[in-house]
Amino acid sequence: MSTDTPQQTLTRTTDPQEIAVVGGGMAGTLAALVLARDGHRVTVYERDDTDLPDTADEAFDDWDRRGAPHARQSHAILARLRRILRERAPDVLDELLAQGATELSVERILPPDIADREPRPGDDDLVLLCCRRLTIEWVLRRAVAAEAGVTWQGGVGVAGLLAEGTDVRGLRLDDGTTAEADLVVVGGGRNSPVLDWIAELGGALQPLEEQSEAGIIYLSRFYRLNEGQELPLLTKDGAGGDLGYVAFAGFYGDNRTFSITFGVPTNDRELMAMRDEAAWEAAIRTLTPLEPWTSEGLAEPITGVESMARLRNRIRRFVIDGEPVATGLVVIGDAAVATNPWYGKGCSLAGIAAEELSEALAEHGRDRVALAHAMDAAVRAELEPHYTLAVRQDADRMKLHGAMHDGTEPDPMAVATRDFVYNGLLPATRMDPDVFRAFFRAFNMLDAPDALMADPKVLTAAMQAHATKDERPPAPKLGPERDEFLAVMAGAISA
Ligand SMILES: Cc1cc2nc3c(=O)[nH]c(=O)nc-3n(C[C@H](O)[C@H](O)[C@H](O)COP(=O)(O)OP(=O)(O)OC[C@H]3O[C@@H](n4cnc5c(N)ncnc54)[C@H](O)[C@@H]3O)c2cc1C
DSSP: OOSSSOOOOOOOOSSOOEEEEEOOSHHHHHHHHHHHHTTOEEEEEESOOOOOOSSHHHHHHHOOOTTSGGGGSOOOBOHHHHHHHHHHOHHHHHHHHHTTOEEEEHHHHSOTTOOOOOOOTTTTTOEEEEOOHHHHHHHHHHHHHHOTTEEEEETOOEEEEEEETTEEEEEEETTSOEEEOSEEEEOOOTTOOHHHHHHHTTOSOOOEEEEEEOOEEEEEEEEEEOTTOOOOOOBTTBTEEEOSSOEEEEEEOSTTEEEEEEEEETTOGGGGGGGSHHHHHHHHTTOGGGGGGSOTTSEEEOSOOEEEOOOEEEEEEOEETTEESSBSEEEOGGGTEEOOGGGOOHHHHHHHHHHHHHHHHHHHTTOHHHHHHHHHHHIIIIIHHHHHHHHHHHHHHHHHHHHHHHTOOOOHHHHHHHHHIIIIIHHHHTTOHHHHHHHHHHHTTSSOTTHHHHOHHHHHHHHHHHHTGGGSOOOOOOSOOHHHHHHHHHHHHHO
């Protein structure tokens, strides 16, 4: 499906299948919702076993989601997933907004120096969803639970696949029982042992996996606005930035919450001092773009400083040399394609996979080989370009951080790329409403990643901005140099 032309092609199936979904996280719930609404009968097996909370705040405070511990980290829900919800399940999008999520449209965040603020075609799509990850997951879970075609098996872990050779016919459960299904969809997340499950089938072909370090550790802290306080909209400098040695961002939440997150390079142990709450609070107050987020009396923290490491980019291929490694099996979400969370793609990638599966099932029905090929093609066309971009960006950033710490000469290509982005592309987005929109569309996965620099207007504007970089005043500093940043934290810890 083209990313340019959203379309709703599906009607309810005339041949409903019994579909077993492993995992009730983002990918599992999105797939269950879409497939049940297509008319299939879906059973979701989710190992976590807690009652569904009554409110978004209860979900954040108490919901036992040990199967998805990153669910309490900052999440941006990109416009691509919002569009999928709007097209596939507008009632769920409405419910999310009713439960306190908000929308951030392109008109609201156009840089202030851009005088032309007229709306453009496509602006309806260009809207971020602002909410905590557990809020959207809770709303999805409730929607799935209310769906007539869905059976929710909470507290039921899956131990492996039930198969005849490599033709998958159902699941083996942790309690030793089995469950048959016409199709198994694995959405077990980034730690899913699905490759082991496939290996146990003993097929001649095994999946191929490619992975690389994201190169950062996530540190996040959540806040709630005090009575009578409001968080101002993005400032001139945006709500985040990259100091060269560390990147940071503010995330709007739901129900008067927000969070602040740092992406700390894995090779910079000193910066991990930020895990100390006093150091953290001092550190965030050194960042100019976050001044409106850190002003006195605005908000109180509602969590400690939460860290998350072992972040990787990873893609798995399940069709090798033109042959599916197994039939009757589709792997979605982080278990299939995972990217550095800093780019905010994961939930949208899960949504795209759910959509693609819906379309592949509509087209191929019970032809299990054709289904495997269709999903492989969909991954290559719709998901892999986003993965490839993340890998490239991370490799460049790690080369620069590596050189910064070793004192070696940085990689010239990585330096040139950063120079072009920071002195060409980004300044151009602040001057031209169409360039800003093109950039924001790419960031939000509404266009394929290569569309941005293939757009002649964007390329010309970025080159012009780059050519005149020395004629502009230097960009305002977003925060201190690293030594000063460390000293501020050390001072706060010893105080
Ligand atoms: C720190 C961090 C920040 C992120 N920020 C963003 C962001 O800003 N925007 C964004 O879009 N994405 C973000 N992501 C990525 C996003 O969270 C993931 O892409 C998304 O959770 C993937 O959904 P999933 O369903 O594949 O996996 P998960 O959401 O992890 O769900 C997997 C589920 O499967 C269950 N499960 C696993 N194995 C079994 C089994 N054997 N039997 C039964 N159940 C099982 C687990 O209990 C879990 O509920 C972030 C990720 C991280 C780590």
